[in-house]
Amino acid sequence: MNTAIEHDIKLTSFSHGGGCGCKIAPGVLAEILKKSSGFPVPKELMVGIETADDAAVYKLNDEQALIATTDFFMPIVDDPYDFGRIAATNAISDVYAMGGTPIMALALVGMPINKLPLDVIGKILQGGESVCAQAGIPVAGGHTIDSVEPIYGLVVMGLVHPSKVKRNADARAGDKLILGKPLGVGILSAALKKNALDAAGYAAMIDNTTKLNKPGRSLSDLPGVHALTDVTGFGLLGHALELARGAGLRARLNMSQVPLLPQVQNLAEQGIVTGASGRNWSGYGNDVKLADAITPVQQMLLTDPQTSGGLLVSCAPESVQEVLALFAREGFAHAAVIGEMTAGASGVEVDA
Incomplete structure (x- = not known):
């Protein structure tokens, strides 16, 4: 006990x-x-x-x-x-x-x-x-x-x-964006407070939040990795926006490629979200362009505050497989390419 x-x-x-x-x-x-x-x-x-x-x-x-x-x-x-x-x-x-x-x-x-x-x-x-x-x-x-x-x-x-310092401001146009951990920690924690999270959901949350982002050490050795940050309280959109502002570029994300923790989609559709999601959107929503097909639930997922979230990597296209292989060796099975950095006014665009 x-x-x-x-x-x-x-x-x-x-x-x-x-x-x-x-x-x-x-x-x-x-x-x-x-x-x-x-x-x-x-x-x-x-x-x-x-x-x-x-x-x-x-x-x-x-x-x-x-x-x-x-x-x-x-x-x-x-x-x-x-x-x-x-x-x-x-x-x-x-x-x-x-x-x-x-x-x-x-x-x-x-x-x-x-x-x-x-x-x-x-x-x-x-x-x-x-x-x-x-x-x-x-x-x-x-x-x-x-x-x-x-x-x-x-x-x-x-x-x-x-x-070998990897700042969040050195992304380059044409870079691919890779996310190391799935999203949804804030939603799972909100469900826990409402007694709406089962044992499997809790186990997934704990596994995600207690997995050390050790790949960052090895990523520093890769010349093709240009920028690095971790996704925490401001959600994926907020930290992608920091990459974009720091480099004077535009981050383009593909919602269909963003990994999510188990049960998160269903819980969000039931209205179980955090107040911080709304505060995040209010703080930076003017610099984010969502495709018409992006639903309010998906917006909440993208602004969901992550506690001990994954690394967000901006790397040259030719380094993508090396970065994904590094994540896989360290046990990050859900690491995925979720978008790219492009020339343009600083901000974030999200496609469905």
Whole structure:
């Protein structure tokens, strides 16, 4: 019996929003960052906030650049061990999304100490540590506070050769877009909250959200891979739009090629979606052109916030098979070509 059942604790009942669906809406975030004060940027800072990339990158020397990132959120599931695993996998993903190798993590922990049993909190931390062990890194410290809602995540640091950094802004016209994981995590988590998710659906969600995006390390070695990011809280459309804006290109997606997690289509058709989907569309919908055949349900799928989502790769057409083979070797059976980058005004187009 798991700890959550022993204590009759529903972790999701403590949080107003779970996983990457907690992110500040993209339009609001853009307004906040627009008002942030400028500061002289050292020449060693290779990647900062300019293109909303996955992590910061600082050049240490001619052979090494330091990757630094942080990610944390409220519970997306009720099982504390699974929550810890998901949050850790999500945080480490940002290092892989830059083409790097993680080397160390620090834990970020905020818990309602008077409401959650200490062994439940311990299970959350153990879940995170188990994923760090899979990634081959220690949890070397961290910071804890007593908070109203449970919050858990990591600061993660990694290393990459300066010439192999994979930014989200370097896509080229003619590149193919490959998505490493299927979509639908937000919808499955919404179904879980409504007690509408069966055991098979839960297992699929956990498998997807706890699969480390390790292919990112090897993708950095491929010259044909031009840009890389991971799909998280802003949904596939939001992160494809970041690629397009960063490169000054247009991303064209084919809805029929986008992989989905089991049950997601049916659940969305039943109206089980997240509030973050609507906030995402409100934040960037003006820069997205949907084909007339795209249904409201499909729009929700494309804006569905992904927690610990897949890598989105922009690569030369001649590198597609090599990239897909790399994903397959790492156990990402659903990786698929979903579109391409084209010349034109920055934005996203979606065909049926």
